[in-house]
Amino acid sequence: MSYSKEKVDTLLHNGISRRNFLKGLAASGVLSSFPGGLLEANEDLNTKIPYLGEKSYETFRNACPRNCYDTCSIKTFVKDGVMQFIEGAQESTYTRGGCCVKGNSYVKRVYSARRLKYPMLQVGGKGSGQWKRISWDDAMEIIAKKLLEIKKDDGTMLGAALTKYSGNFGITHYGIEGMFNSIGYTTRLAGTPCWPAGIDAQNLDMGNMWCNDPEEMKDSKFIILWGVNPASNSVHSMKYIYEAKKKGAKVVVIDPVFTEMASKSSQYIQIKTGTDGLLALGMQKIIIDAKLHDQKWLDANSKGFKELKEYLDKDIKLDDVSKVTGIPLEMIKELALSFAKAKPATIWMGYGMQRHTNGGSMIRAIDALVAVTGNVGKYAGGARYGHLSTWGFNYAALSMPKPEGSVGYTGPEGAKGEFAHGGGGEKAAYTDRFLNINKTARELLNSKGPKVRLLWVACKNPFSQDFDRNQLIRAFKQLDMVVVADQFFNETAKWADIVLPVATQFEENDVNVSYWHYWLSLNEQAIKPIFEVKSDVQIAALLSKHMNKLEKGSCTFPQSVDTKEMTIKEFNPGIYAQFGIKSWEELKHGPVKAKAVIPYADGKFQTPSGKYEFYSEKALELFGSALPKYLEVRKPYDKFRMTSPHSRWSLHSQFQNLEWMEDVHPEPSVYINPDDAKMKMVNEGDTVAVFNKQGLLRLKAKITDNVQPGTVLMYEQWYNNNIYNVNELVDDTSSDMGAFKTGAPGVALHDTFVNFRKI
Amino acid sequence: MQKAFLVDGSICLGCNTCAMACKNQYHQDTGILWRKVREVGAEDYLIDNNNILPTLVSYQKAPKVTMPIERFYFSLACNHCENPACVAICPVGAHTKDPETGICKHDQTICIGCGGCVKACPFGASKFNAKMGQAEKCSMCWERQADGKTTACVQACPVGAIAIIDLHDPKYKELGTSAPVGIDYAINAETKPSTRFIHPHMPKEIYRQPKG
Ligand code: SF4
Ligand code: SF4
Ligand code: SF4
Ligand code: SF4
Numbered sequence: 001m002s003y004s005k006e007k008v009d010t011l012l013h014n015g016i017s018r019r020n021f022l023k024g025l026a027a028s029g030v031l032s033s034f035p036g037g038l039l040e041a042n043e044d045l046n047t048k049i050p051y052l053g054e055k056s057y058e059t060f061r062n063a064c065p066r067n068c069y070d071t072c073s074i075k076t077f078v079k080d081g082v083m084q085f086i087e088g089a090q091e092s093t094y095t096r097g098g099c100c101v102k103g104n105s106y107v108k109r110v111y112s113a114r115r116l117k118y119p120m121l122q123v124g125g126k127g128s129g130q131w132k133r134i135s136w137d138d139a140m141e142i143i144a145k146k147l148l149e150i151k152k153d154d155g156t157m158l159g160a161a162l163t164k165y166s167g168n169f170g171i172t173h174y175g176i177e178g179m180f181n182s183i184g185y186t187t188r189l190a191g192t193p194c195w196p197a198g199i200d201a202q203n204l205d206m207g208n209m210w211c212n213d214p215e216e217m218k219d220s221k222f223i224i225l226w227g228v229n230p231a232s233n234s235v236h237s238m239k240y241i242y243e244a245k246k247k248g249a250k251v252v253v254i255d256p257v258f259t260e261m262a263s264k265s266s267q268y269i270q271i272k273t274g275t276d277g278l279l280a281l282g283m284q285k286i287i288i289d290a291k292l293h294d295q296k297w298l299d300a301n302s303k304g305f306k307e308l309k310e311y312l313d314k315d316i317k318l319d320d321v322s323k324v325t326g327i328p329l330e331m332i333k334e335l336a337l338s339f340a341k342a343k344p345a346t347i348w349m350g351y352g353m354q355r356h357t358n359g360g361s362m363i364r365a366i367d368a369l370v371a372v373t374g375n376v377g378k379y380a381g382g383a384r385y386g387h388l389s390t391w392g393f394n395y396a397a398l399s400m401p402k403p404e405g406s407v408g409y410t411g412p413e414g415a416k417g418e419f420a421h422g423g424g425g426e427k428a429a430y431t432d433r434f435l436n437i438n439k440t441a442r443e444l445l446n447s448k449g450p451k452v453r454l455l456w457v458a459c460k461n462p463f464s465q466d467f468d469r470n471q472l473i474r475a476f477k478q479l480d481m482v483v484v485a486d487q488f489f490n491e492t493a494k495w496a497d498i499v500l501p502v503a504t505q506f507e508e509n510d511v512n513v514s515y516w517h518y519w520l521s522l523n524e525q526a527i528k529p530i531f532e533v534k535s536d537v538q539i540a541a542l543l544s545k546h547m548n549k550l551e552k553g554s555c556t557f558p559q560s561v562d563t564k565e566m567t568i569k570e571f572n573p574g575i576y577a578q579f580g581i582k583s584w585e586e587l588k589h590g591p592v593k594a595k596a597v598i599p600y601a602d603g604k605f606q607t608p609s610g611k612y613e614f615y616s617e618k619a620l621e622l623f624g625s626a627l628p629k630y631l632e633v634r635k636p637y638d639k640f641r642m643t644s645p646h647s648r649w650s651l652h653s654q655f656q657n658l659e660w661m662e663d664v665h666p667e668p669s670v671y672i673n674p675d676d677a678k679m680k681m682v683n684e685g686d687t688v689a690v691f692n693k694q695g696l697l698r699l700k701a702k703i704t705d706n707v708q709p710g711t712v713l714m715y716e717q718w719y720n721n722n723i724y725n726v727n728e729l730v731d732d733t734s735s736d737m738g739a740f741k742t743g744a745p746g747v748a749l750h751d752t753f754v755n756f757r758k759i
Numbered sequence: 760m761q762k763a764f765l766v767d768g769s770i771c772l773g774c775n776t777c778a779m780a781c782k783n784q785y786h787q788d789t790g791i792l793w794r795k796v797r798e799v800g801a802e803d804y805l806i807d808n809n810n811i812l813p814t815l816v817s818y819q820k821a822p823k824v825t826m827p828i829e830r831f832y833f834s835l836a837c838n839h840c841e842n843p844a845c846v847a848i849c850p851v852g853a854h855t856k857d858p859e860t861g862i863c864k865h866d867q868t869i870c871i872g873c874g875g876c877v878k879a880c881p882f883g884a885s886k887f888n889a890k891m892g893q894a895e896k897c898s899m900c901w902e903r904q905a906d907g908k909t910t911a912c913v914q915a916c917p918v919g920a921i922a923i924i925d926l927h928d929p930k931y932k933e934l935g936t937s938a939p940v941g942i943d944y945a946i947n948a949e950t951k952p953s954t955r956f957i958h959p960h961m962p963k964e965i966y967r968q969p970k971g
Contacts, residue, residue, distance in 0.1 A: 049786050051902040085783045087914065098915035104779035107786070231772045235917040242770060242918060258967070260772060263830035267964040326968045648774055659789045660782050664775045664796070675970055704828045708968045 049084065057084060060526035061588060063512035064103050065173070065505050066651040067166035067194070069214075069234035071514035072099045073521040073591035074106075076506060083107050083506055083527050091590030094215060094517045100235050101648065101664065102655040109504060109658055110530070114720060115487055116501035117531035126477055126495045136532065136542060139498055144546040146454055146481050147183060148554060154450040156407040157184030158433050161452045163440060166194065167459030167486075167654070170510035170523060172537055172566045175397030175557075176458045179540035180432075182400035182557035183547065185408020187452055189443070190434040191744025193465065197354040198385050200737035201363035204619045205371070205628075207606030210389055210599040212346070212382035213518050218243040219380040222342035225253045226366060227276060228350030231260035232648040234516065238264075250342070252335065254279070257643065257713060258706040269335070270708055272326040273641055273750065274633025276353055277362035280369045281630055282321030283336035285312040287372060292340035294374025301603045302371060304615020304627070311627050340373045344381035352645055355749040357634040360737025364619075364628035371612050377600035390513040390520065390578065390594050396569040397537055401556050409433040436744040439732045441471035444479070453480040458502075458536055463491035464653035464718040464725055467732040467747065469695065485539060488657055490718060491725070501533040508535035509563040511570055511584070518594040520579050522587035525563065537561050622740050631736065638692050638753035640676065641711045644726045653718035668724045669702045670756070671713040677703045682758045690714070692754040695728035701758075712756060729754055761841060761861035761926040762899060763953035765935050766833050768799060769960055771920035773832035780915035781836070784900070791886050793897040794836040794912055799941035799959055800826035818881055818945040821938060831959035833939050834921055836897035836912070837884035838952030839863045841926075845876035845885055845896075853894070857901065861926075861953065864898040867891075881945040882952065899923075926953055 062074040073089035086106055088098040099106075109115075119139040124130025150159040162180045180186045192199075202209040217223060217240040230237040245251045245266060253265040254276065262268040271279060287293055288309060298305045322329040339345055347370050354363050367376075367383045375381035402408075408430030435443035435452075440462055444452055455476070466472060476482055476495040484496035493499045507530070510523040529535075534542070544557035571584045579592045586592065600612075607613045620626035649665040650656035656665070670690055672682060682688055688701045690712065699714070707713045714726045730752045738745035778794045787793060804820055843863045845854040853870040856863050865876075865885070872892040876885040885896045900910035904923075908914070913921050924931040935955030938946040945952075 051784060051900065051906070053902070053906050054908070085911075087911075096917070098776060098780065098917055100917065101775040101779045104776060104783040104915060107783055232774070235772060235774050235776065238770075238772065238918050258827060258830070258965075260830060263827065263962065264770065264772070265962045268962050268966065270967045272968060327966065331966060660779065663782070663790060663792055664778055702828060705967065706827050706830070709970055 052079070060506075060524045061089070061522045061590065062086070062505055062526060063170070063510070063521035063523045063591075064099060065168045065170040065510065065512055065523070066102070066654060067169060068651055069230070069514065069516035070095070070100065070236045071169075071512055071517065071519070071521070072103050072236070073519060074099060074103065076526040078526050081527060083110055089521070089591055092519050092521075092593070094236055094519055095591070096236070096239070102651060102661075105655060105658050105660045106504070106506070108660040109487070109655070110506055110527070112658055114489070114657065114659070115530075115533075116489055116493075116499060117533070118501060119532065120499045122497050126482065126497060127473070129494075136534070137546070139500060140542050140546040143454075143481070143483055143498065144543060144550055147547065148551055150453055151184065151554070156450065157186045158409060159187070159450045159453040161187035161189065161435070161444070161455045162458070163189035163437065163455060163460055163462060164458045165192070165437070165460045166652070167461070168505070168536070170505065170512055171393045171395070171570045172397045172510050172563060173459060174395050175537035175540055175566065178398045178400045178537075179543060179557050180456070181398065181402065182540070182544065183555050184402055184406035185430050185432050187433040187435060187447070189437040189440055190742075191437040191738065191746075192742050193438050193747055195351045195354065195386065196738025196742040196744070196746040197360035197735040198349065198351065198363040199742055200740040201354070201360040202367060202383070202385055203741050204616045205364055205367045205607075205613055206376070206600060209385055210387045211384040211516070212380070212599055213596065214384070214516055215240055216380040217241055217346065218247075220244050220344055220346045221249050221380075222339055222345035223249055223251045224339065224345075224347040225251065225255075225261055225265070226347055226349050227255055227353035228348050229255070229259040229261045229645065230348075231264055233646050237516075250338065256708060256711065257645070260648070269327060269331065272324065273643070273711065274356050274358060275325045277358060277365035277628070278316075278321055278630045279325045279327065279332065280362070280365040281312060281316050281628070282318055282325075282332055283339070284308075284369050284372050285316050285318065286333050286336040287340040288312065290337060290340070292337065293372045297374040298372070301377070301605075302612040302614060303607075303609045304613060305372075308368065308614040308627055311629065316630070343375070344378045345373060345375050346370070346381050346384060348384040352643075352750060354737075355735060355746060356751050357733065357735055357748045358631035359735040359746065359748065360623070361625070361628060361631040365630070368614055368628050371614070376612060377598060377603065379598050382599060386515045387599070388515060390518055392572070392574050392578070393511070393570040394572050397566055403553055403556055406430070434743055438467075438734065438744055438747045440466050441468045441475045442732065444475035445471065454483070455479050455481075456483045456485070457492055457496070458485045461486070461490050461492045461653040461718065463495060465716070465727060467727055467730045469725070469728045485536060487533075488720075490653060490657075500539055501531065502539070503529050503533045503535040507533060509567040511567050511587075519591045520575070520587065520594070521591040522584065523567075524588070535563050537563060537566055618740070623737060634733065634748060634751035636753045639755045640753060642690070642729060642752045642754045643707075643711060643713050643750050644716045644730065644752070645713070647715035647717050650717045652716065656717045657720035662720075667700065667722060668714065668717060668719065669700045671702050671704055671707050672756070673705055673707050673709045673711065674703050675709045676712075677701065680757060682756070686758050688756045689759045690729065690754050690756045692729055692752070694731055697724060697726070697728060698759065699724060712754060760859060761839075761953050763839060763861075763924050763926045763955060764836070765922045765924045765931070765955045765957070766835065767920045767922075767957040768831060768833050768939070769957050770918050771796075771832045771834060771959070772918060773798065773829065774917065776915050776917060777834050777912035777921055780911045781897070784903075784911040787895070788888055788890060791888060791895070793884075793886065793895070794834060796832050796834045797942045798829065799831040799833065800824050801828060802941070802943045804943045818948040821942055821944045821946050822940050824941040826941060826959070826961075831941075833942055833956060834912070835882070835942075835944075835954065837863060837899070838882055838950070838954045839899055840948075840950035840952050842949060842951045844879040844881065844950050848875040848879040850875065860899075860901070860904070862899040862901050864901055865894065865896050867893055867895060870894050881948045881950060924955065926955075931955075
């Protein structure tokens with residue numbers, strides 16, 4: 001195949017169909033003749049490159065900014081301005097020299113011919129596939145004009161909405177929110193589809209979400225991995241679990257699915273989905289009855305143990321626990337007693353478990369089990385869920401003042417999401433308007449006073465990750481303008497008016513921490529941005545330039561930014577003290593770890609009582625139950641339960657679309673239990689339709705008792721070459737908690753029900 | 760010295776980090792993997808016609824086993840055989856066996872693309888790159904090793920499920936067996952593959968929900 005530069009340019013300069021657009025993208029790979037010529041973006045022509053010796057490369061510090069437990073510290077090897085390969089940083093004992101399968105595909109991600117390269121305008125309207133390449137100036141002028149038109153028509157900027165989530169967790173990426181702060185009071189899709197019910201649960205119990213260092217797990221004597229699958233989704237945690245196991249600790253996996261983690265455990269216990277809370281309560285009852293609870297710790301550090309015990313005595317019947325969970329009573333007893341006897345013991349709770357209508361209550365019940373046994377506040381113990389204790393940056397990029405005279409929302413103010421930091425302490429007359437991110441389609445359609453007219457999508461792919469696709473198409477179509485800033489031409493981009501090509505972390509500066517481990521990494525710009533890609537904050541600056549050109553003072557965001565200066569501004573004495581460094585420049589020599597602290601070891605909890613609260617008045621007020629009472633899960637509305645966990649080949653909609661990932665994992669499957677398959681006369685490899693009231697998917701069946709009877713499993717992923725999207729089957733039913741700390745309840749993703757048949 | 764891969768199926772996660780780390784290092788063309796993470800119990804045992812070399816008489820297949828799908832793995836690349844078929848067949852000497860380390864190296868700058876090694880190797884370790892018109896395979900990152908580093912795959916594996924050992928060093932004598940289970944692999948081949956295997960096993964205690 002050969003493409004001439006002229007041919008590509010003509011393709012890109014004229015209105016072209018989507019087919020041609022994609023072809024154009026592939027073709028334009030050839031446009032990039034990189035210095036050194038070792039790497040070409042044309043996927044037909046990348047072949048073996050030699051390893052030239054450590055000294056032949058320039059190296060840079062980077063970090064993986066994805067929504068992943070592991071937040072790897074990366075070392076990038078560059079030659080003649082071209083990224084050659086990456087390694088995990090050796091300095092971090094957590095990353096220990098290697099990334100995961102996804103991280104190792106980064107070179108391809110940067111130079112993929114599938115990458116977005118130029119700003120594009122969908123001239124035929126959303127979904128038409130009629131695209132035209134435009135300049136950055138034109139793109140920004142169109143957007144700036146629309147924003148100012150909204151302000152003129154409505155007298156406020158509330159008609160402009162931002163939806164941004166976890167596509168890039170680098171700290172300067174809060175500059176995207178900063179961009180919206182800088183134009184006035186706007187509308188935000190708030191909350192989190194990820195982990196809100198559990199965040200609320202932990203905050204009710206302990207006044208914070210704060211987990212022990214995962215590296216301590218190597219010294220735990222008993223580990224329960226409860227609905228969590230690190231063997232697939234936090235591979236760097238595995239070495240600590242293996243080490244504990246080698247030293248004699250029992251590693252128990254409680255999960256509805258025989259996961260990768262389950263296959264490497266000492267004991268696997270399959271539970272009926274959505275009954276985990278009851279199992280935890282039953283275990284506590286057994287432990288307390290056997291007097292194996294830690295009375296001393298409970299007396300000193302907890303509130304409401306008496307009420308909890310009364311509830312367990314009165315309402316929890318062990319025979320029912322066994323029946324409902326589907327686990328023999330003897331096994332539950334054995335598990336409870338051996339857990340209570342081992343010290344220190346720890347439980348790691350996954351995020352999937354709280355994506356149920358009773359999710360928050362289940363996390364509370366498991367927290368209580370850890371507390372009752374005195375394992376809270378102990379080295380190598382703890383009720384592990386996540387933490388944000390190393391996230392105390394300045395959020396300088398976020399904290400932009402409103403333009404003078406801005407008018408906003410006057411309704412009740414909600415919380416802004418789990419990462420809501422910084423941004424003005426004083427009580428303003430107006431606020432932004434918050435809509436529930438987990439009901440995006442509905443909220444956009446119903447927005448009034450004023451209507452949302454412009455939506456900016458960044459670090460997010462709603463068409464792949466959100467629910468209610470049909471409604472979402474309607475919602476997008478009725479907006480005046482949708483702007484999508486991304487790295488790839490994904491499903492959401494298809495419904496945009498304007499797409500903006502965004503830089504990867506290798507093309508910008510940033511700083512990264514994890515919500516799981518305790519390392520801090522600098523992210524240095526390793527290569528020049530390829531084609532016309534820009535980092536999110538540079539896009540914000542350009543927008544500011546155009547808005548101010550049209551109307552002076554209409555946007556307070558700096559009109560030119562340097563991502564390095566932006567990054568430096570995020571550091572403060574608190575961060576330096578926590579990580580034991582004097583300057584951010586020390587991070588050029590590698591990542592550093594926060595000084596060790598055992599959460600709650602001092603017995604101080606940020607709850608109203610200052611203690612661990614089995615009995616929480618706040619919980620009573622907000623969710624109707626002070627105690628971590630058992631709540632039944634959503635009733636089935638179709639024949640089979642569908643579970644849609646994370647795949648190891650992708651992080652939400654990132655990575656699976658890359659050419660290299662297709663080499664190790666080419667296509668999706670639906671996993672069906674042999675009994676169910678037999679009943680439905682489905683054989684291995686058959687194509688089946690999986691459907692419910694929401695939608696229908698066609699894909700290949702794999703028959704396995706890794707899933708229990710009555711359940712089908714499909715991974716959530718976005719493929720470049722496949723219309724498969726599991727979220728088309730998910731409705732937007734809320735989980736029980738989330739509104740307390742993150743502004744909106746979570747989504748009961750795993751309470752989805754479907755039917756299937758062979759086609 | 761005979762350097763060799765020791766692959767531990769009892770802890771391997773099947774995460775494919777190793778296979779991708781190899782692509783990250785050498786940028787193999789789309790569709791080509793020098794290292795492949797092989798799923799125990801899932802492979803079709805092909806009746807292969809690789810066995811065409813005069814140097815090779817015949818070989819046995821590893822025994823089949825049943826394991827839950829997508830849970831147990833061996834990560835394999837070139838076996839750096841003690842008696843390599845690729846070296847024997849190559850007409851231009853593009854394959855060589857390093858006398859010091861025992862690594863079987865392939866030099867793409869000499870390779871004329873005759874495809875002999877691709878057919879001769881009982882393990883399919885040599886790949887043919889149709890676009891380049893040449894063979895290519897794992898050369899145990901000998902350049903990295905010469906530079907004082909370990910191989911890209913070993914360094915990247917998050918759990919240490921691949922290690923480089925020396926088969927001639929007595930301290931590794933008892934480590935692993937030369938015969939895997941559950942994958943389509945020639946055992947007792949005359950090439951004497953150097954790879955050593957630790958077998959996977961199921962958890963000691965497993966409870967599954969009863970039917971219905
Ligand atoms: S996705 Fe997670 S494990 Fe993989 S490289 Fe990124 S942070 Fe590391
Ligand atoms: S050998 Fe290591 S990197 Fe490769 S699949 Fe196994 S665990 Fe993953
Ligand atoms: S495995 Fe195949 S390619 Fe590797 S040394 Fe042996 S015969 Fe040669
Ligand atoms: S040793 Fe090097 S070339 Fe061989 S599989 Fe591993 S990374 Fe690839």
